[in-house]
Amino acid sequence: MSIELPPLAEVLANSHVVRLPMRVKFRGITQREALLIKGPAGWGEFSAFVEYAPAEASRWLAAGIEAAYESFPEPLRATIPVNATLPAVAASEVGSVLEKYDAPHTIKIKVAEKGQSLQDDLARVAEARRLYPQAALRVDANMGWDIAQAVHALKALSDYDLQYAEQPVPGITGLAQVREQLRNAGITLKIAADEAVRKHTDPLEVSRLGAADLMVIKAQPLGGIAAVLDIAQQAELDVVISSALDSSVGLAQAAALASALPELPYACGLSTGTLFADDVCSEPLLATAGYLPVRRINPDSDKLKQLRPEQQRVDWWLHRVEQCYEQLANA
Numbered sequence: 001m002s003i004e005l006p007p008l009a010e011v012l013a014n015s016h017v018v019r020l021p022m023r024v025k026f027r028g029i030t031q032r033e034a035l036l037i038k039g040p041a042g043w044g045e046f047s048a049f050v051e052y053a054p055a056e057a058s059r060w061l062a063a064g065i066e067a068a069y070e071s072f073p074e075p076l077r078a079t080i081p082v083n084a085t086l087p088a089v090a091a092s093e094v095g096s097v098l099e100k101y102d103a104p105h106t107i108k109i110k111v112a113e114k115g116q117s118l119q120d121d122l123a124r125v126a127e128a129r130r131l132y133p134q135a136a137l138r139v140d141a142n143m144g145w146d147i148a149q150a151v152h153a154l155k156a157l158s159d160y161d162l163q164y165a166e167q168p169v170p171g172i173t174g175l176a177q178v179r180e181q182l183r184n185a186g187i188t189l190k191i192a193a194d195e196a197v198r199k200h201t202d203p204l205e206v207s208r209l210g211a212a213d214l215m216v217i218k219a220q221p222l223g224g225i226a227a228v229l230d231i232a233q234q235a236e237l238d239v240v241i242s243s244a245l246d247s248s249v250g251l252a253q254a255a256a257l258a259s260a261l262p263e264l265p266y267a268c269g270l271s272t273g274t275l276f277a278d279d280v281c282s283e284p285l286l287a288t289a290g291y292l293p294v295r296r297i298n299p300d301s302d303k304l305k306q307l308r309p310e311q312q313r314v315d316w317w318l319h320r321v322e323q324c325y326e327q328l329a330n331a
């Protein structure tokens, strides 16, 4: 990592575990756990998804430590354009989920959810298009299709005028194949890489191979602001900064990252605070008319108490910090 590691005992002593209830199921979860670190520069977040092993999760810890111990970069803009995120809900729920966002100009819609059909996706996207005729719509399949399914589904979904389709299939070459087959069929829908960037040993390979039109990049999974600014600078593709379903503390870091990028051609996926029923401060980082402010977040001490899970989960997270710290120390 780009900064020197603070002592482990200091990180552990300044850690606070929270569990945030969600308004709507997203990524299969209805409660989001996070460990927040208070440091000399402010608060940082470590909230690698619970199923991630230490090798992957340690990058998230590096990001949390960076936010707690380093100043945020000089912002080039005070607010960040953001998209509303629509989980894979039934078409009948699209209106009630989206009305929680203040006047969204861009909406990212989850598709290809396990157990659902293309008809479900088409109905969800059609309803979003009906309710928000002027909005830019994009879809995210989280690798849920194979190549033939992706080409078939995206041909049908492109009737709704999509801005881009994020990670329709697994892998890097898979993205390139879907893109090419769509182009051969006369469909110029842009393809975005997400998992092919953040879960790959070399986040720049997608760009080098020209396998996609743009890259989704996330502060925590890729190791923090400095690491992502470096990736973005080397990438030859446009980048979209997106959240890792962080609390307001992690979103503040991601917004600071987005504020430091010289170019921001697409709305960022940083409106996910709206998916939470509660957050770590009384004034969470939420968008107004599709723009998120760039500011540090200091959790409220009463919120930290209220949202603290049972001791067993606190211990689990502290142990995870130890494991990930060891990875970083030996890197």
Ligand SMILES: O=C(O)CCC(=O)C1=CC=C[C@@H](O)[C@@H]1C(=O)O
Pocket: 027, 083, 084, 085, 108, 140, 142, 194, 242, 243, 244, 245, 268, 269, 270, 271, 272
């Ligand atoms: O980009 C957005 O609109 C919101 C963030 C988002 O979709 C995600 C956050 C965290 C985990 C991921 O599964 C998911 C994504 O795939 O982009």
Ligand SMILES: [Mg+2]
Pocket: 140, 142, 166, 167, 194, 195, 216
């Ligand atoms: Mg994605």
